[in-house]
Amino acid sequence: MIKQVILWMLFLVSGSTLSVSESQSASLLPHAAESFNVSYIQMKNAGSCSYSVAISTSCSSPRYTRDHVSIAFGDAYGNQIYAPRLDDPASGTFESCSSDTFQISGPCAYQICYVYLYRSGSDGWKPESVKINSYNGRPVTFYYNTYVPRDTWYGFDLCNSASSTSSQVSMQKWLIFMVLGFVLSFWL
Template sequence: MSQRNCTYAITVETTCTKGADTSNHVSIRFGDSSSNNILVHRLNSKRVKRLDPLEPQVLDDVPIKPFQACTIDQFEHTSKCVELPVCYLYLKLTGDDDWRPGFAQIRVLEGPHLSSNYFYFRRYLPRNVWHGVDVCDNKSPPFGLNYKRKVFD
């Protein structure tokens, strides 16, 4: 049995805060509660569209770098398919400048029911570490490490 692939439309908003933009490398990691983990090392190189947040039209005629202030960028990535809805998303900023994303969302083009809700950040990301949101209802964390959670009274 061969592993089938899916195409993911990755939408990332950069906030309008002064200094929110970045030219650093941005990586993204997302997946489902069945430990299907998708990793894109250089999201910057996968950009396909710039969306206008106020108008539904696509602004493809304007060549611009991704992750500029007040923009919504869309990227496309093909990888193995998730089996359940995407329920976690982490971003990693590698470089010297700051970046303040607003939200990110993953749409699975072959299975819209597997797409994620919006993951909200709205703060400057720490550099060189994975930072994100996990709303999966499972016992194992998204990076494949399997350990029991400790509960303190």
């Protein structure tokens, strides 16, 4: 009887662990930003900070692009950094199998949790990843490995997923303790 209860408990715990893992990986895919507004830049921090942004272009991207590429990124508190033009076809920016690093200044932000790229033009472009280093947070890398659609802000918003993931883990721990309590009540 006790063995059956323990096996049932392990099955329940492993099933809830799998559901948390699946929800995390699904939220890590780039998507079009339906309601993203680049004009909303919160200027509550008086200072200006510098960010190092390294963008790697996929080897399956066109050899070069003449498309205009912009970036916007920020934190969960509304601090947004925006660079309207990163591209420079004359210098070979965004060639396939290459990496380009940009120094971008903007409002001081906390941990960067979202990034969107915007592409206009007809050449096409496939970024591999975007890595952002800031003074006030740990470096963060967003993995695209897909073409950026034309005339659309496209990327990641993980600002809310961090809190929802922690609440899912808390719920999972609560469930484990409930099951353990149930098992121990029969044992004692």
